[in-house]
Amino acid sequence: MSKKIFEIQAKCSKSKARAGVVKLPHGEVKTPIFMPIGTQGTVKSLSRDELEKLGSQIILGNTYHLWLRPDLDVLQSAGGLHKFSSWEKPILTDSGGFQAFSLAKIRKFSEEGVTFSSHLNGEKRFLSPEESMRIQTVIGSDIALVLDECLPAEISKVEARRAMIRTRNWAERSRDAFEKLRHETGHENNLFGIPQGAQFNDLRVESAKLTMELDFPGYSIGGVANGGEPEEVMYSQVLEQTEILEDEKPRHLLGVGTPKDIVEMVARGIDMFDCVMPTRNARHGSLFSKVGEYGYSNIKIKTKRYEKDFSPINSDSVFWELRNYSKAYLRHLFISKELLAYRLATLNNLEFYLNLTTEIRERIMNDTFDEFWKNYKQIDS
């Protein structure tokens, strides 16, 4: 039996939403939670102090990127990513499979693993379930993910089934390799399984069941957000799986999504989220902003309408900078390509996302989430 790491503290009476705590080697994570993305061992533009002030409880690292740079030798010498990056709270890493699929120019999948050329220098690398586990053990992730086979958006059912079976086999190899490394090194990190199944609901159900058989302490649901499907399709795909996966294990949804998506997914039983949206949009000058009790809008700060808008970026922020610098000043920084622009916008967007999951959690605790869920929406700015 896998170790129990999740404790449910409250359940919504009108949906599958729940509030809980995930207990990890580097600390407890209160759920639902949004996890900022620190691809290369840094959440772009932010320092540790800022991440802490944001209330970040856990951040993501990307195995593919960290493996190539600074590379395992450096991470091993540093004593893992926590020490290397001075981040003392939990870290989740993906398996590296998605980037090997999406970033590497040349890649070849076989039953054994995936061979690819580094997008940085063309160097040839081989990623297998065993290698991914070795890398994530060196990184020292509190939550590592099994290697899965990532799929293109348009895929036949035959192909999706073949990939699902391979993913199931890789999950087992990942688990066995991870357990062996855990035994050898004595670490107490966790490996999550990845239910897949592309856009086919019966395959997703089957994949969830196959993954459950391998008895992981938690799940990262994959492959629901890369096809550009309509929201409702994605929502139902997730629900198909959360209906099956055990309630007492934490559920992470990979790469999702908009604020609205997060609220909808919590209602369908998801506990943990990661997405590049708040940080990437920030760097393009798109700011999330709360509107009233149930709404949010996107501020396109580079547009002319903010040229003389001397109101604060966000008068409710915990950051002096966001309460005091004006929208007009931030616009000027963006138009002038000044480095401070990216930091201010990133702080703004991550604060928005982390406040959102905090509010969701509070509402589940006092059972007012249902009302929030039904009314929450994007409002044109």
Place this chain on the structure above:
Amino acid sequence: MSKKIFEIQAKCSKSKARAGVVKLPHGEVKTPIFMPIGTQGTVKSLSRDELEKLGSQIILGNTYHLWLRPDLDVLQSAGGLHKFSSWEKPILTDSGGFQAFSLAKIRKFSEEGVTFSSHLNGEKRFLSPEESMRIQTVIGSDIALVLDECLPAEISKVEARRAMIRTRNWAERSRDAFEKLRHETGHENNLFGIPQGAQFNDLRVESAKLTMELDFPGYSIGGVANGGEPEEVMYSQVLEQTEILEDEKPRHLLGVGTPKDIVEMVARGIDMFDCVMPTRNARHGSLFSKVGEYGYSNIKIKTKRYEKDFSPINSDSVFWELRNYSKAYLRHLFISKELLAYRLATLNNLEFYLNLTTEIRERIMNDTFDEFWKNYKQIDS
């Protein structure tokens, strides 16, 4: 008689070095002082809090850049650069002449002023002494500079004399326009004169005298750092002028220089410095680092030797980030072109420069500057 804004608190018994206070509308500036450069209304990559923690007492803005972007209309609406950028301490601006000379692709000088095309969009602009004073008044600089004619590095004496006379005439027009604006708006800002003279010592002496006749409250010595002259030539050029300029007025040296230059120039009677070196070098991964009591070195952080150097960036820093992040981590951020790299390096270099002028000041106060001056040097890292 110009207003007296400078008070000398101590003098070195073995050199022309002095410690003092410059009294400005937005606060007092303790000299000798280094002034970080905030070209476009932001010291690249830093927030106001960080500038304050560094001990920045006064920062620079560039009139040319701010005039083009965000433009005067925005700055006027904001109520000046202090309010626009949330910086409440003193600001010094240059006249815009140097950038019109060095950045604009097409420019034409006449006795009236300089016509140029914006390097941003080609738009035609005309900068005269009167226009520069108008712009700097809108910006609200505590210290504005007269418009001077900037010269190429190689110049004949005939040409240098012609430019010196024009600069003297523009200085008078600048002064008169500034006084008129001061009367109209009621502000209490200051205009500094600029002694010039290129590489010709007799012209520099003449220029200093001509500038003195116009009775400015302080001086910004120009044109000593753009010719790539040997250090000793630059040092003697400055000394020629500080020997003449009244002791009771503050002296700023434009665009200088290395840490060694700063110590040498203080010994020759300079009080205020500005230079892109600490901030620009930072963004290229070159870090200033104190070595022993009298030395400093340049750390090229991107080199392989720092790949596994897990020692702190600077264990003596006031910044948690510099005390805790390792050189290896900073190297990784630079190699990966991560935004945080530029901020950390900028903090490191500005802290080095501001600590240097603080130490110089303390040593003048207790009359141990002479020993520091004679021993201070760059040490190969």
